[in-house]
Amino acid sequence: MSRGDARADGGTATGYAAAARRLTFSTRELRDFGVAWVALSVAFTVFFAGGGNTVVRNLSLGAYGTLGGLFLVSLVTAGVAFLLHELAHKVVAVRYGQRAAFRADYGMLFLAVVAATAGFLFAAPGAVHHAGRITKRQNGLIALAGPVVNLALAAVFAPLFVVGLLGFSGAALTVGTYGVAVNLLLAAFNLIPFGPLDGATVREWSTAVWLAAFLPSAVLAAGFAVVFVVRLF
Template sequence: MSTNSTLRFSSRELRDLLVAWVALGLAFAIFFAGGGQRALANVVGGGVAGPFLVSLLTAGVGFLLHELAHKVVAVRYGQVAEFRADYGMLFLAIMSAMVGFIFAAPGAVYHRGRLTDRQHGLIALAGPVTNLLLAAVFVPVFVGGVTLGSSFLSLLGSRGVVINLFLAAFNMLPFGSLDGKTVFGWSKLAFLAVFVPSVLLTAGAFLFGLGF
């Protein structure tokens, strides 16, 4: 492991993180508003600020911390690592939300340097595990919102849970450039230990309509 493990951010990386955070917040706000005309009606009616804030604090934060987890672990292993936004995919996320579904691939942390399979696997695993931890953090927010009768807190908590569970499950799929493929190639046991609970918890959340 390299001793040069200082976490640094370039101005371009900070800009890309900010743009991706806002774009994802907008995309998820449109999606949860029903997309298309329903979302536009909310904008006209002045009812978009709350949903947008909720999306920034749930989907946006889930994405940010997912990517930062990759970066932190990569830097710990002596890598040069930076996030790069995919502006085309961010545009697609917003457009897909307009027609009623969400397809979000906002970018990725790119790193270079020599790594073992285990280190590659742990870097990949860091993102989905972070989303699972975030889902757990949002549970008391949801419970507190229900207890206090706060619709904002209950919505924030429920969406924080379901979005982060979904992010964990989706990114653990063992296909393409997703984290799950790297983790699966390193350790099938580690893959199953994260993938199976993520999928089951996500399915349960959707089954009970959490976040909608």
């Protein structure tokens, strides 16, 4: 998710753009990325495990390996999906001369973990805030960058899903399934054109571009969800 405090009325001064285009990270930003990555991974671990009661039962039975494995899977699927989504917003924003930084929402991160214990999935870890003069097109492309990266990541995880589906590797099936599912859902959800979601900014710039991104994302996410449910039964 990206939130612009930008004036969409023209270009950026040359000196300012040169300074802004250096991709740098403050100590606070690195801390926010790290906390959000770990907190989201914990939330997804609890959710993937079946909720708080299941986690407590596994801990009481000493099934630390199971939970540890789910945490690692969450780090490389949900965690990476979030991290690269937000980094994409920042990279493109900086490319367009913006001052950009990720800020974690600690209240929402806490809520994500609490929701996971109740068996619900809720993730709004924070956003990349950017400021400076910018056009509507550039602002739309900044917003679009995150979901596009998630679609690309879904394609990266897809071969693991196929390999696992063919019975060659249970680990590949687990990582591939979660990797594809999380990234497709993240792309489709963020492209919903309402509120602070990326889709609202993209649609404000171009309805055609928004449709070209949202419709495939929604169809792929729904299709994969059907495949996943069918496999369960």
